[in-house]
Amino acid sequence: MATLFQGLPSSTAFSSSNKFNHAPAPTSFSGTWNNERKSSIVTVRSDARWSPVLNSATHKPQRLITNAVATKADSSLASTSSKPGHELLLFEALREGLEEEMERDPCVCVMGEDVGHYGGSYKVTKGLATKFGDLRVLDTPIAENSFTGMGIGAAMTGLRPIIEGMNMGFLLLAFNQISNNCGMLHYTSGGQFKIPVVIRGPGGVGRQLGAEHSQRLESYFQSIPGIQMVACSTPYNAKGLMKAAIRSENPVILFEHVLLYNLKDRIPDEEYVLSLEEAEMVRPGEHVTILTYSRMRYHVMQAAKTLVNKGYDPEVIDIRSLKPFDLHTIGKSVKKTHRVLIVEECMRTGGIGASLTAAITENFNDDLDAPIVCLSSQDVPTPYAGTLEEWTVVQPAQIVTAVEQLCQ
Amino acid sequence: MALSRSGSNLLKPISPFFSCAPSILSRSISSSNDSITVETSIPFTAHNCEPPSRSVTTSAAELRSFFRDMALMRRMEIAADSLYKAKLIRGFCHLYDGQEAVAVGMEAAITRKDCIITAYRDHCTFLSRGGNLVEVFAELMGRRAGMSNGKGGSMHFYRKEGGFYGGHGIVGAQVPLGCGLAFAQKYSKDENVTFAMYGDGAANQGQLFEALNIAALWDLPAILVCENNHYGMGTAEWRAAKSPAYYKRGDYVPGLKVDGMDAFAVKQACKFAKEHALKNGPIILEMDTYRYHGHSMSDPGSTYRTRDEISGVRQERDPIERIRKLLLSHEISTETELKDIEKEVRKEVDNAISKAKESDMPDPSELFTNVYVKGFGVEAYGADRKELRATLP
Numbered sequence: 001m002a003t004l005f006q007g008l009p010s011s012t013a014f015s016s017s018n019k020f021n022h023a024p025a026p027t028s029f030s031g032t033w034n035n036e037r038k039s040s041i042v043t044v045r046s047d048a049r050w051s052p053v054l055n056s057a058t059h060k061p062q063r064l065i066t067n068a069v070a071t072k073a074d075s076s077l078a079s080t081s082s083k084p085g086h087e088l089l090l091f092e093a094l095r096e097g098l099e100e101e102m103e104r105d106p107c108v109c110v111m112g113e114d115v116g117h118y119g120g121s122y123k124v125t126k127g128l129a130t131k132f133g134d135l136r137v138l139d140t141p142i143a144e145n146s147f148t149g150m151g152i153g154a155a156m157t158g159l160r161p162i163i164e165g166m167n168m169g170f171l172l173l174a175f176n177q178i179s180n181n182c183g184m185l186h187y188t189s190g191g192q193f194k195i196p197v198v199i200r201g202p203g204g205v206g207r208q209l210g211a212e213h214s215q216r217l218e219s220y221f222q223s224i225p226g227i228q229m230v231a232c233s234t235p236y237n238a239k240g241l242m243k244a245a246i247r248s249e250n251p252v253i254l255f256e257h258v259l260l261y262n263l264k265d266r267i268p269d270e271e272y273v274l275s276l277e278e279a280e281m282v283r284p285g286e287h288v289t290i291l292t293y294s295r296m297r298y299h300v301m302q303a304a305k306t307l308v309n310k311g312y313d314p315e316v317i318d319i320r321s322l323k324p325f326d327l328h329t330i331g332k333s334v335k336k337t338h339r340v341l342i343v344e345e346c347m348r349t350g351g352i353g354a355s356l357t358a359a360i361t362e363n364f365n366d367d368l369d370a371p372i373v374c375l376s377s378q379d380v381p382t383p384y385a386g387t388l389e390e391w392t393v394v395q396p397a398q399i400v401t402a403v404e405q406l407c408q
Numbered sequence: 409m410a411l412s413r414s415g416s417n418l419l420k421p422i423s424p425f426f427s428c429a430p431s432i433l434s435r436s437i438s439s440s441n442d443s444i445t446v447e448t449s450i451p452f453t454a455h456n457c458e459p460p461s462r463s464v465t466t467s468a469a470e471l472r473s474f475f476r477d478m479a480l481m482r483r484m485e486i487a488a489d490s491l492y493k494a495k496l497i498r499g500f501c502h503l504y505d506g507q508e509a510v511a512v513g514m515e516a517a518i519t520r521k522d523c524i525i526t527a528y529r530d531h532c533t534f535l536s537r538g539g540n541l542v543e544v545f546a547e548l549m550g551r552r553a554g555m556s557n558g559k560g561g562s563m564h565f566y567r568k569e570g571g572f573y574g575g576h577g578i579v580g581a582q583v584p585l586g587c588g589l590a591f592a593q594k595y596s597k598d599e600n601v602t603f604a605m606y607g608d609g610a611a612n613q614g615q616l617f618e619a620l621n622i623a624a625l626w627d628l629p630a631i632l633v634c635e636n637n638h639y640g641m642g643t644a645e646w647r648a649a650k651s652p653a654y655y656k657r658g659d660y661v662p663g664l665k666v667d668g669m670d671a672f673a674v675k676q677a678c679k680f681a682k683e684h685a686l687k688n689g690p691i692i693l694e695m696d697t698y699r700y701h702g703h704s705m706s707d708p709g710s711t712y713r714t715r716d717e718i719s720g721v722r723q724e725r726d727p728i729e730r731i732r733k734l735l736l737s738h739e740i741s742t743e744t745e746l747k748d749i750e751k752e753v754r755k756e757v758d759n760a761i762s763k764a765k766e767s768d769m770p771d772p773s774e775l776f777t778n779v780y781v782k783g784f785g786v787e788a789y790g791a792d793r794k795e796l797r798a799t800l801p
Contacts, residue, residue, distance in 0.1 A: 108593065123601055135594075135595060136628070140622060141618070141621055141622060141625070143615075143618035143619075143621065143622065144706040145584065145614070145615045145618060146583075146584040146587070146615045146618035146622060147584070147622060148584070148619075148620040149581060149583075149584025149585050149587075149588060149615065149619065150584050150585070150587050150588035150591055150619065151588060152584075152585060152587040152588060152621065153525070153584065153586060153587065153588020153589045153591070153592070154575070154589065154591050154592040154593075155588075155594070156573055156585070157523075157589055157592040157593075157596075158592070159591075159592045159595060161758035175582055175586065176578055177581060177585075180576075180578055180581060181581060181585060185574075186778055186779070186780070186781060187577070188556055188559060188560040188561075188566075188574075188575075189556055189558060189560065189564065189566040189568075189574065190554070190555060190556035190557035190559060190560065190566070190778065191777070191778040192555075192556075192566050192567070192568040193566065194781050195569060195575070196781075223780055226779050226780060228780070248782070249780075249781035249782055250780045250781050250782060277781070277784055289437070309689075322485070333505055335498065362792075362794070364794060407545050
């Protein structure tokens with residue numbers, strides 16, 4: 001898997017905007033930069049090898065990093081660009097990625113409920129219908145099973161539809177189409193048909209939305225062979241993953257989170273595409289590896305603040321790729337810290353954490369000093385009452401306690 | 409009571425055919441390109457549209473090709489029956505014999521750029537879209553020479569170059585896919601249509617109506633074809649559907665009821681439907697047809713219908729017999745010529761089976777190919793996932 005990074009010709013040290021700033025509330029992060037600012041186009045492979053595509057005479061080799069991760073400001077890495085990029089909210093980053101891909105490839109179209117004239121229930125597709133027309137941004141009736149099937153059928157002929165579920169939970173109605181047709185048609189047709197669809201939508205526990213609108217479908221879809229699953233968590237990776245998912249020939253399910261849509265951050269002006277199979281190093285550390293994704297990343301970072309004050313040095317990795325897991329990055333981290341904590345929002349039974357625990361235990365058992373701890377949401381339908389809902393998901397205090405226990 | 413009710417309906421279409429027979433003997437044919445006019449067995453019944461004419465123009469060459477194609481399909485299905493009983497074909501095997509006229513008539517009306525998608529009774533449709541016998545038998549026997557490399561099986565026949573999109577096991581799921589194909593055709597503005605086929609059992613699926621609504625709303629060139637063989641596995645249509653007038657179920661979408669045992673009626677209806685769909689959006693065709701075998705090879709087919717009914721339909725409405733009578737009455741071929749064609753077809757099928765038997769089973773590494781279009785470099789194999797294999801660039 002190759003990923004292209006493009007940077008600006010500048011090799012100065014980090015500016016302060018690259019420093020990792022915490023804010024008390026999860027919604028006002030700044031400076032979650034990734035540091036792949038290089039002066040040339042480099043092909044980075046997911047097996048951590050890289051090869052320069054153009055001559056990058058200005059860069060010293062040790063400044064080039066081999067995966068799409070953010071690292072601490074004081075490690076000698078490539079610098080920030082002279083242009084600071086632009087600020088936007090996560091849903092706008094998704095829209096930017098979508099718009100750029102629709103401009104680039106006329107086969108890309110969007111279908112979903114209220115994506116066209118209404119602009120999208122979370123405004124991800126706002127303005128696209130007026131720009132691209134009704135044939136490329138399609139308002140569907142409330143018929144998930146059939147419009148997902150239609151998207152898959154259209155993909156069989158070469159179109160690249162993006163199917164939006166207004167809430168991920170509604171895609172349960174399309175489970176047959178996603179599992180049997182989307183996941184399996186490439187295999188059962190002996191490779192004749194490709195299904196380059198992107199199925200995306202917001203999921204996760206919101207603010208008192210009730211049980212049926214707070215579902216976490218990543219645990220249900222993870223067994224389906226033939227699909228890829230990614231979860232975005234910041235405006236930067238939202239845009240990059242959206243573009244990567246659209247360009248991918250495999251069917252990709254992109255999990256967004258209802259509560260993260262209004263996250264504001266700075267993203268580069270230049271075009272960038274992230275790798276679908278790579279995890280993101282949010283905060284390097286030494287004592288414990290905390291694996292997380294989507295909204296729980298912010299709970300973890302909040303807990304990390306407390307942990308740092310208490311003297312711990314957690315390494316936080318946003319796994320991003322839910323299927324397949326980036327065991328390379330995770331393994332490297334486990335070999336360094338020897339302790340793993342998984343913080344996830346889905347339920348324990350059959351969840352992503354359960355699979356991840358199994359994968360790490362199978363592959364890195366010798367590197368573990370302690371059993372893996374997995375913090376997940378409670379195996380209950382999400383209640384409406386605010387206090388109960390808070391207790392359903394993992395809170396930063398619980399993460400701090402878990403790390404303390406793990407590091408004893 | 410129950411069985412006789414359906415039995416009488418199934419035999420009905422025949423009598424008008426015989427009453428029209430004298431008018432077909434227009435002339436004796438010498439050249440195969442002269443056009444012949446044939447009347448369909450019964451007039452079309454229409455819903456919300458003007459039915460097409462009963463007179464279909466054809467030629468001697470087309471008549472001969474219809475006969476040969478249908479004989480080939482019939483022979484192929486019977487051979488598959490024997491192979492299944494010999495345990496060379498496993499799992500599910502749904503045979504199409506009796507319904508050949510639908511596949512052959514449809515193909516005569518359209519081009520390879522039009523798309524066809526159907527359910528699991530797909531062997532003959534695959535053949536009509538340009539597939540070959542060796543691929544069919546190899547796939548049925550799970551060999552590498554099959555069109556899906558042996559990994560699909562009876563229910564997963566596909567042929568991309570022929571515009572044949574399968575081959576689907578889940579009842580009704582292919583109809584939204586078919587409307588998606590029609591959407592893609594509208595998107596690329598290429599003036600082609602999609603025939604999304606389903607059975608009388610699938611006609612009660614909700615996703616069908618969902619897809620039809622969207623197709624009508626967006627004006628898609630989708631033609632929904634209900635192959636009504638009157639039985640949804642073991643349940644007769646009157647026990648499954650409150651209203652078995654499947655061609656009327658579109659409500660605002662026009663529909664046409666066609667005698668599915670008459671290849672010319674099918675051809676005329678599909679031609680009409682294609683013109684309609686390109687101008688006015690979706691249309692439903694109901695093909696009144698019949699399957700001689702049971703639902704699949706594990707179903708004897710006689711517990712929910714009488715053998716008299718089956719043999720009655722075979723005597724009165726068999727699609728191949730109809731063409732044979734036309735060929736003989738127009739003096740295009742003689743009895744012996746037709747028997748020779750059938751012998752030739754039988755030999756062709758036998759040769760294909762032996763050739764297919766020579767093909768290997770897929771290699772174990774094939775288990776992991778084509779799961780993704782682009783794989784991930786390092787994969788963990790083995791039941792314990794400890795066997796790692798990395799593809800080096």
